[in-house]
Amino acid sequence: xxxxxxxxxxxxxxxxxxxxxxxxxxxxxxxxxxxxxxxxxxxxxxxxxxxxxxxxxxxxxxxxxxxxxxxxxxxxxxxxxxxxxxxxxxxxxxxxxxxxxxxxxxxxxxxxxxxxxxxxxxxxxxxxxxxxxxxxxxxxxxxxxxxxxxxxxxxxxxxxxxxxxxxxxxxxxxxxxxxxxxxxxxxxxxxxxxxxxxxxxxxxxxxxxxxxxxxxxxxxxxxxxxxxxxxxxxxxxxxxxxxxxxxxxxxxxxxxxxxxxxxxxxxxxxxxxxxxxxxxxxxxxxxxxxxxxxxxxxxxxxxxxxxxxxxxxxxxxxxxxxxxxxxxxxxxxxxxxxxxxxxxxxxxxxxxxxxxxxxxxxxxxxxxxxxxxxxxxxxxxxxxxxxxxxxxxxxxxxxxxxxxxxxxxxxxxxxxxxxxxxxxxxxxxxxxxxxxxxxxxxxxxxxxxxxxxxxxxxxxxx
Ligand code: SAM
Ligand code: SF4
Ligand code: F3S
Numbered sequence: 001x002x003x004x005x006x007x008x009x010x011x012x013x014x015x016x017x018x019x020x021x022x023x024x025x026x027x028x029x030x031x032x033x034x035x036x037x038x039x040x041x042x043x044x045x046x047x048x049x050x051x052x053x054x055x056x057x058x059x060x061x062x063x064x065x066x067x068x069x070x071x072x073x074x075x076x077x078x079x080x081x082x083x084x085x086x087x088x089x090x091x092x093x094x095x096x097x098x099x100x101x102x103x104x105x106x107x108x109x110x111x112x113x114x115x116x117x118x119x120x121x122x123x124x125x126x127x128x129x130x131x132x133x134x135x136x137x138x139x140x141x142x143x144x145x146x147x148x149x150x151x152x153x154x155x156x157x158x159x160x161x162x163x164x165x166x167x168x169x170x171x172x173x174x175x176x177x178x179x180x181x182x183x184x185x186x187x188x189x190x191x192x193x194x195x196x197x198x199x200x201x202x203x204x205x206x207x208x209x210x211x212x213x214x215x216x217x218x219x220x221x222x223x224x225x226x227x228x229x230x231x232x233x234x235x236x237x238x239x240x241x242x243x244x245x246x247x248x249x250x251x252x253x254x255x256x257x258x259x260x261x262x263x264x265x266x267x268x269x270x271x272x273x274x275x276x277x278x279x280x281x282x283x284x285x286x287x288x289x290x291x292x293x294x295x296x297x298x299x300x301x302x303x304x305x306x307x308x309x310x311x312x313x314x315x316x317x318x319x320x321x322x323x324x325x326x327x328x329x330x331x332x333x334x335x336x337x338x339x340x341x342x343x344x345x346x347x348x349x350x351x352x353x354x355x356x357x358x359x360x361x362x363x364x365x366x367x368x369x370x371x372x373x374x375x376x377x378x379x380x381x382x383x384x385x386x387x388x389x390x391x392x393x394x395x396x397x398x399x400x401x402x403x404x405x406x407x408x409x410x411x412x413x414x415x416x417x418x419x420x421x422x423x424x425x426x427x428x429x430x431x432x433x434x435x436x437x438x439x440x441x442x443x444x445x446x447x448x449x450x451x452x453x454x455x456x457x458x459x460x461x462x
Contacts, residue, residue: 012138019141020058022148026102027069033059034068038086039076041258042228043109045179047074048170050108050137055171057141065096070104070144075111077194079360083111087125094127104147106130108137113198116363118157132156134199138168159200176411176441178222182210182242183229188261190288191299191366192331192359195230204229204236211245218251223409223441227257233264240272247276252443254409254426255279259286259326262310263301270314270321281318282428285310286326290345291338294331299366304345311349320400322427323349327356329386330379332370334359339382343389350397352429354390358383391453398429398451405461406431408446410439416457430455 023031033054037047050072051061062068071093076082090107097103105128111117113133121128129147132140136158143154172178183204186196214225225246233239246255255278260269262285273279285307289295292303314321327342346354358379361368406425414420414432421435425446432455433446446458 012141015142015145016057019145022145023058026148030058030060031069032062032067033070033072034062034065035072035074036089037074037109038082039078039110041179041226042181042184042230043074043076045170045181045228046109046134046137047072048172048179049168050074050140051171052169053137053140056169057144065093069100069102070106071096072106072108075107075109077110077114077117077198077362079357080362081360083117086111087120090121090125090128094125097127102148104129104144106132106140106143108132108134110134110194110198113157114194114363115157118155122153122155128153130154130156133159135159174411175221176409177224177226178217179226179228180210180213180217181205181228182232183235186230187234188231188301189299189366191297192328192362194362194365197364199230202231202234202236207237207242207245210242211249214246215249218249218253221441223253223443225253225255227255229257230259231261231264232257233260233269240268243272243276243279247278249278253278256282256428258284260284262287262307265310267310267313270310270317274314274318274321280426280428281320282322282324282426283314284324284428287345287349288326288328289331289334289338290342290348291334294334294338294342297333297367297370298328298331304341308348320404320427322352322429324353324428325349325351325355327354327386328359329356329383330359330374330376332359332361332367332372334374336382339386343386346386346390346393350393351390352394352397352427354386356383356386356390395451395453398453398456401427401429401448401456402451403448405445405447406456406458408433408444408458410435410441410444412440413437422455425456431458432456433458433460435460 035047037044065071073086075086093105107121107128112131118131121131130143136156146152146154183202185200185202187202189196217225235242265285287307288298288300290304408423408425408431410421410423412422414422416432419434420432422432425431431446445461447461448456448458450457
C-alpha cells in the first residue's frame, strides 16, 4: 500500500494555495465538490470539516455527482450493509468518471480505515483516486494536488495526523441546528463494535474551544447544539461541568448530546439535565440488550438492573423524562428467550424511540469469533417483532403528553397536512402543528392534541 509523501516542512497553507492555482488551471472555473457522509452524526460532522477545508482551497459544493469535479464518499463501517451500499455507489461513479477525465474520486472515513477495505478498493475500483481513513484529512489538499498533477492514486491510512480535523473550521449548512464534537474515538471495545478500531482511543477537546465554538454558533442564530462523542460521559474535563459552562452562555438555545454509555451515566447526569434549563430533558442511553448474559457477552459492563436504576431515578424526579435507545437483535448465541427479555425490557422502560439493528459481524472484533447459529432471516423476523412491540409502547407513552404544552423547535414542513410544521420537543419527541413557515427556527409552545406511534400532533398554545 502506497502512502502519499507529505514533507514535514511543507506548510498546509502553501499547499492550499498551490491547489487553488492547480484547480484554476485544470477547470478554468470554480470547481464543485459533492460530498456524502454516511453513518453517525460524528461522521457528518467530519464531512463538515472536510467541506471547510475544501472551501478554503476554492471549491464550491453541489448536491449532485453529475456536475461534480470532486466526489467524496465519507463512509461508515458499523454494519455490513452500510459497507456494501458504499461499494455499490463507488461502482456507479465509474460511468461518470469516463465522461469527465478530470473528475477526482475520494473515499474516506471509518470503512476505509480498515486495511482490507482499502486493499479491495485499490484492486477492484480503479476509478477511485484517493483513499484515506479517519486520520489526516488535513492532507487532503496535497492528495488532490498529487492526483491532478501526476495522475497517481493516493492511499493514506497513516494514524499520524489528527482524527479528521479535531479543531477544524466546519462548514455547516444548517443555521438552526449544529453538532459540536467534544471527543473522538472510543475506549470501550464492546465486543461487536468496529468503532474503537477505526477511530482510535478516546481524546477530549479542551473545554474552552468547545465553549467558544458554542458561543459563536449561538451568536450566529443557532438554536440547538448537539454535543458529540461515542461516550460523552467520559469527557476528560468533566461532562457535567461542561454542560454547566454551556448552560451559562447567553441566548435562547438548547443543548443536546449523544451518546451516553450506561456504565458512566449516573445520578449526577440526571440531576444536571433536570436542573440546567438549556439542557433538553431527554437521554439517549443505548442499552443494546435487556438480557444480562448477552450484555456481558457484549462487554457492555452494566446489568439491566443498573440501567433500570438510572431510569427509575430520573422518572421519580420527572415522570415525563424521556429515554431513547439502541438495540442489537441476534447477537451471536442469543436465544429467542433472551431476545424476549429485551422485548420485556422495552415494556418496562417505555422508550419513546429506539434504533434497532440486526447484529452484523465485523471483521477483527471479538464477537466475530463467536459461533452464530441463527440465520439472518430469522433475526430479521425478531427485529420486526421488536419494532411492532415498540410501536405500541411508543403510542402508549406518547399519549401521556396529550393536553400538555411542549416547547418545540420547528425545522421544516410537516407531513400531516399542508400548512403543518415539524420539529422536536425538549423531550426529543417529533411534534407536528399548523403554523406559519416564519416560525421555523423559533421555539414555539405547542399544546398536544393527539399521539401517534411516531409523533405528536398539536396546536400553537396561545
Ligand atoms: N457509542 C455509542 C454507544 O455505545 O451507545 C454507539 C455508537 S454506534 C456507532 C451506534 C449503534 O450501532 C450502537 O449503539 C449499536 O446499537 C449499533 N451497532 C454497533 N455495532 C454493531 C454491529 N456490529 N451490528 C449491529 N449494530 C451495531
Ligand atoms: Fe462501539 Fe461500544 Fe464504543 Fe459505542 S461504546 S462506539 S458501541 S465500542
Ligand atoms: Fe459513525 Fe459509522 Fe464510524 S456509525 S463512528 S461512521 S463506523
